[in-house]
Amino acid sequence: MTNHLRRCHAKAEVDRVRVGIQLTSDVRVRFSGVYVCNIYRGDEVIEKSTVTSEEYSITVADLKNGDRIEFVPEDEKNCYFELQNVEIGTDFHWQEQHTLSYRGILVIQGKEDGKLQVINNLDIEEYIRSVIGSEMAPTCPLELLKAHAIISRTWLVSQLQRKARSQHPIYKKAKLKVYDDEMIQIWDVMGHSDFDVCSDDHCQRYQGLNPDNNVDEAINETAGMILKSGGEVCDARFSKCCGGISEKFSTCWTDEDYAYLSPVRCNVDKAKDINYTGDAMSLKEWVKNPPTDVYCATKDYSILSRVLKAYDQRTTEDMFRWSVKYTREELTQLIKEKIGVEVGKVVDLRPVEMGKSGRISRLDIIGTLGHKVIGKELLIRKALSKTHLLSSAFFVEKSFDGQTEYFTLYGAGWGHGVGLCQVGAAVMAEKGFSYTEILNHYYPNSEIKLIRNS
Ligand SMILES: [Zn+2]
Ligand SMILES: [Zn+2]
Numbered sequence: 001m002t003n004h005l006r007r008c009h010a011k012a013e014v015d016r017v018r019v020g021i022q023l024t025s026d027v028r029v030r031f032s033g034v035y036v037c038n039i040y041r042g043d044e045v046i047e048k049s050t051v052t053s054e055e056y057s058i059t060v061a062d063l064k065n066g067d068r069i070e071f072v073p074e075d076e077k078n079c080y081f082e083l084q085n086v087e088i089g090t091d092f093h094w095q096e097q098h099t100l101s102y103r104g105i106l107v108i109q110g111k112e113d114g115k116l117q118v119i120n121n122l123d124i125e126e127y128i129r130s131v132i133g134s135e136m137a138p139t140c141p142l143e144l145l146k147a148h149a150i151i152s153r154t155w156l157v158s159q160l161q162r163k164a165r166s167q168h169p170i171y172k173k174a175k176l177k178v179y180d181d182e183m184i185q186i187w188d189v190m191g192h193s194d195f196d197v198c199s200d201d202h203c204q205r206y207q208g209l210n211p212d213n214n215v216d217e218a219i220n221e222t223a224g225m226i227l228k229s230g231g232e233v234c235d236a237r238f239s240k241c242c243g244g245i246s247e248k249f250s251t252c253w254t255d256e257d258y259a260y261l262s263p264v265r266c267n268v269d270k271a272k273d274i275n276y277t278g279d280a281m282s283l284k285e286w287v288k289n290p291p292t293d294v295y296c297a298t299k300d301y302s303i304l305s306r307v308l309k310a311y312d313q314r315t316t317e318d319m320f321r322w323s324v325k326y327t328r329e330e331l332t333q334l335i336k337e338k339i340g341v342e343v344g345k346v347v348d349l350r351p352v353e354m355g356k357s358g359r360i361s362r363l364d365i366i367g368t369l370g371h372k373v374i375g376k377e378l379l380i381r382k383a384l385s386k387t388h389l390l391s392s393a394f395f396v397e398k399s400f401d402g403q404t405e406y407f408t409l410y411g412a413g414w415g416h417g418v419g420l421c422q423v424g425a426a427v428m429a430e431k432g433f434s435y436t437e438i439l440n441h442y443y444p445n446s447e448i449k450l451i452r453n454s
Helices: 002-015 124-135 142-165 213-221 280-288 301-307 313-318 328-339 377-383 422-430 435-442
Strands: 016-024 026-032 034-041 044-052 055-059 067-073 080-088 096-102 105-110 116-123 175-178 182-186 225-229 321-327 346-354 360-367 370-375 394-400 405-412 447-450
Touching (some): 016 080, 016 124, 026 116, 116 124, 124 142, 124 213, 142 213, 142 225, 280 405, 321 328, 328 377, 346 394, 360 377, 370 377
Parallel strands (some): 182 370
Antiparallel strands (some): 016 116, 034 044, 067 105, 080 096, 175 182, 225 447, 321 405, 346 360, 360 370, 394 405
């Protein structure tokens, strides 16, 4: 009996996912098809009705704190709903608002701060179908879409398992450690308490219905496949452009590392060793004189325009190597505004700890009145840009034109760099590598298994 119950519970965990879409005061939604609408107070239904093919506005006046509305489609395969003003790329340079359509159940929860939390509860395979067409353009090579379907599914299952097992405490917003001279902050999926994953880059991009034959084929041919290593479901991370070498887990998140996330060169030619050694001098050399034979160094716009979403293509020119220039005043003000660190006027930015890709995990900000070490990579990226710096792999050059002091940051890659490099994997697929070869390359020591049989 106990085993049976446990098995049913485990099955439920991997069948459906609750995705946080919006936190808003006014939900604009249009339904296509018939939905049963239940209003809950706790576990009790206090009102029941049916809605169909019309547009609705739900505001905080409609829903008390703690109450929730669930719109359940009569036919989940054919009904869909359309939400207005959905924000994507929040706080990143590609932030935009869109009207997006979704399958599955729509849940709207009243929150204590007068806001409404909009959640989409749907089948995992439907979720993955949307994710792979949201992370990459549906026109990218089929082998890349298949590889992405497997890692997006794997990452989700791994997060749901971690949550279910309560291996990690649930953080209200973020894990934050502040010492006198050190500020280390880590954002992870455990920051979500009302739902499993959010729909933005923080977790995986989930931008609703994205019908495409290529995507359907990738989903059908990889149905239920996940990556495992040593009997465990992999925490299969991925990012846009590694910059030449992928990064280890602990540079970005908690202090643990995994064999399947060992840094690899973004090229299957393993005979060529990684010559970047992980110190400040070689970081400068690595960024200034990058290898030209790594996959994500591609400047081939015919490939990039096929594999990247339109809003990502704005960054194609400078994602592999980039620079950003600030005056001393601008940099001082930026760090104060973005993360509240005040050390007087900024004198220097010095890497304290770096990973194999050159990404800095602890950065010392030295000022005229003191210093502060910040980390990990996302906090560094947040602190040094109005949105987010493309990556935390950079070195600093200071200059003076006779009037003004400048800090120029020269950097490598886009994103955290851990696991699969999306641009590198796209180039591999273009070169004719299969999805298994792509996954074997970016996740060494892992193997493909079926969820049900694993
Ligand atoms: Zn998230
Ligand atoms: Zn790469």
